[in-house]
Amino acid sequence: MVKTANIITLLCNKGGVGRSTTAVNIGWSLADAGRNVLICDLDSQANASYNLSKDYTVVESGKNISQMMANGTGSFSDYISDTRHSRLKLLGSTLFTDKTEADLRRNQTMNSHRIFESKLDRSTREDFDYIIFDTPPSKSSILMLNALIVSNWFWYIIGAEDQWALDARVIMDKIVADVKKLNTKLNALPVLLTRYKKNNTQSRYMKQICEKTFEKGVFPGCVRDTTFITKSNSARQSIFEYDRRHNCAKDYAAASRNLIETVENRKNNEIGPEKTVPHNDESSIHDMGY
Ligand SMILES: Nc1ncnc2c1ncn2[C@@H]1O[C@H](COP(=O)(O)OP(=O)(O)O)[C@@H](O)[C@H]1O
């Protein structure tokens, strides 16, 4: 049986919860654990891209998500860049990704939420063990819908201080439910709580609520709140480059072990375009109401 990538979309319709930080550091620690990983940055803030592509060459090189979407024929493998880790690659974002979103939304004639199905080529699916989509905070992102439609996992990343992320969750759940009608292979991962403060009542309360209310509960390890993360992000480094002995690096390493156990122990996690619902189904973005 041919091995294909585990494809994961990071979710939370709230900014600043640690999604991009998680994309970078989970990506790095999975790569350290011997997995080939592709991070796809779908956010025009491009935080994960600025971090992973040290000199931020994704604009001049033309290897970025906007160029890929603008080109009728190119596929993922044509737009992937190297990072500082040999096993970790990047499909980068630029400040123009906003315009790409707007163009997709304006184009009424195509199934703009199903473009990744054809762009995510076989060699990319087979070359990587993990493909992780970092998403923008907007619930109406068409790039995020594209990602969910080709994913086999969605992963809520929630800031432990952030009650708001839970209040707004009902909208994301509706989007996931709608996408599941088109992609029956989409599954929930346990939530990852970030910015967790050990002796803080709010953090503990959020963990309890998430354990009760999310389908798969919460990963046992949370990622602690620490200025080391802010510093490593400012230095445009993963926490493993900045200080791999710091407890926060250990948190991310533990989270990636939990992820590997959950994802790789699950049998039959292959996906392919043939498993999704054909395009002539009632699947227009406008029918979905976003
Ligand atoms: N575990 C953490 N501890 C402290 N600060 C964090 C942590 N994770 C993320 N941050 C900070 O929070 C801010 C938002 O993080 P980011 O990963 O960009 O969130 P998102 O992608 O969800 O918008 C950044 O300034 C980042 O440095």
Ligand SMILES: [Mg+2]
């Ligand atoms: Mg982000």
